[in-house]
Amino acid sequence: MPASNDLSGLMKFVDRDKWRECFEQVFNDHFGPILNDEDMEFEDLAEILGADYAMNLWGCAFEDFLTQDFEGEPSNIVDEYLKRRGWKENPRSRAYMAALRTSVISLYEISDVVPGQSLVARDLLRGGEPISVNEGTATKMLKQWDKIAARIVSVQGKNVLAGGLLPFNREATEILLGGLSGVFSKKKSRKLPTIKDVDLRAVAPMFTLAWLFDALGKALDMQILQNAEGDQFMFHDVRFPLASGVSQVDIVARLNSIPAMSQENAKFWNWVEDMPQGENRSKEMGTLSLDTVMDNGLRVLGNVELKGGFLCLSTNSATRAEKGTVLIRQAVGDLVRTPLTEIRTMQQIIAEQPTTKSTTLPPEMPADLAEQAIREYLDRHYREALDQPIGMLGNKTPRQAAKTSTGRQKVADWLKYMENQTARHSDPAHPIATYSFEWMWRELKVQDLRQ
Template structure:
């Protein structure tokens, strides 16, 4: 946060007994249901979501606290601080604190992002036209049609974002809308009515709760991913140094003698689940498996590859790595030395993308040609999609949906979702990142809703 928007003085003021106890009440509104449900402390929540996210979440509760009027005197921390300590702050900081005092947390749709400078924000809860916001930090990562929960405050003639901003996924947005419909007594309504400022202030904690439940669920799902045997995903790379004089022919003979080893080429084997002839692979009803399955229905338990002077076993769990290691040691005996094992979580594997050589799938052809080929494919794909049922449109095709006013709104949201997912492509050199959906807005006749 810029020095001119420094809230350190207010935060120190928070340590006073009368404010510390009141802040605990607001903090509990924002995090109590989550911490109680998970039987955890805030510090444990921070370990799961990360320190930076935890600080942003704490800031959401703090900014909400700044708007609160409590019984008795003093009733508001900002009023009291400016009265007693305001003379220490510059004019811009005082204006910022005053703006936060009367601020409202809302959900905005972002457009026309100029990195490092500005964005347009459309209030999805209070309605109205998009407003221009001066912003230097968040605009470096925000993309077209992102949805954010934030406080936009006027300071000395400019609209700026307060310090705590939450990026809302589609799932978190739906959860928030469902909660707000319930609060408004419109649970069965199709559309959320415009909400007044005072009503939004009363439900500020709902933004935090909706965001955290979504983020926490995704984080826990990622940590608890399992393979078909129910083992936790943990990638193991086991490297066996080869003894002197071992030849490629020796390796092939030993590996091909292991039940389930299927040779792909001179240096690579798939390690498949072994099913004796006449037996069928057992079906796991309702099991979600991220394992690779071959055309013959056999699951890939791992891979074995000859790399230089090493025989390398890769498996996605500790249990599979242990079993594969035992098989190789039994088959190879003294032909391999004591192995070295590298262990990586699925998060670490994902963080390693794109590939270490930095190449994209299209790097074997000129970038201009790759982009043309991929864009032509996307044109064909989305043109076919216009006549296919879309889940976000209630099972209707886009062409069917635009025949009603409600359907037009849903189609606009769907197109924004497609554009947003493309804009968030991490590799900006990827040809899909430059794909334009402009023609779809025009063909479906909803271009007037692209704002």
């Protein structure tokens, strides 16, 4: 017997000619505008974003398809399936399918997460009181004040999340709300009104498109980062072991004989681009480049450093690594042995970034005293923040913003954002992850908006 939320039978039913064509129409509404613009296939999304996200995206389109009525009889796939094949499903599966038939996707703010059990969801588009949702899997990843696009349906007296769920970060949320505002707001006001079910159902593709526009844009930007020569960013660390009996002093003299090497200190050089003697180039204004540029306008191609028994070259592309290796070999000759090269992608570099000193427990202190020190630091930091201009608050201080009704809502959103970010600390037991912002809600007198 199929599982309670198993839609496999219904998915197979889509293979019928009529429903296949109908699903293709809905599928194109959800993904066509972006896939066609990027000249991509849906399968490419799994390669770029990961199989799990691609599956969730497909699920969002499929669930939208289940709600729609098409020409002819029967007009809805769920109605026909339950009539013809419903006897194969258990009562809960039939109830789940019937609930999806009339479901509406919306944007929810999550709170009171009990991992593996439940969460509370507040509908940001339709309003109303927050509702409790029985959920096992998603609650293991969701944090306080996360935003998700999802369908919440009632099945046999319990609210549950449907399978198509997309986590909305701040940027994706702004894209979605901006799009909805353009559709539903009055011309003289950009404030988004409460949206009715029938209207929200009509714009379901906007949720997948907004999420995909943000996620795909960031992923592609990461993949195609290039240096000034147009080479893809691929960090190369080339380590030359010093030959036996060779000292660092011997290497320094040879490196300083290379015109392209600009010495910063006793053991560090910037390898800069070639420039005709006597020429000086001003910094290029308005040119987008992730390369470092010297004061004289010369672009830094890499760095060379003496570390113990090694001469190390670091650069950001395979082409530069090859060119730099040849340059160093020509200058130092047999003073070094065959080099070893380590290659890392931008994603690996980001993943290797250590936590900042302010978030790391001092190893020389007892754990309880270290935690107390961090909490005291956070208290001071956030108390100072109350009197500093905040970009999210229109460059007003939280105390200033909290004096108006519009500002109070912005302050609440700011506090939720900070709580959400700290809850995402890699160590859930760390003082940052467990820091309580309740005192700030009370001090700014916005605790009534913490829901």
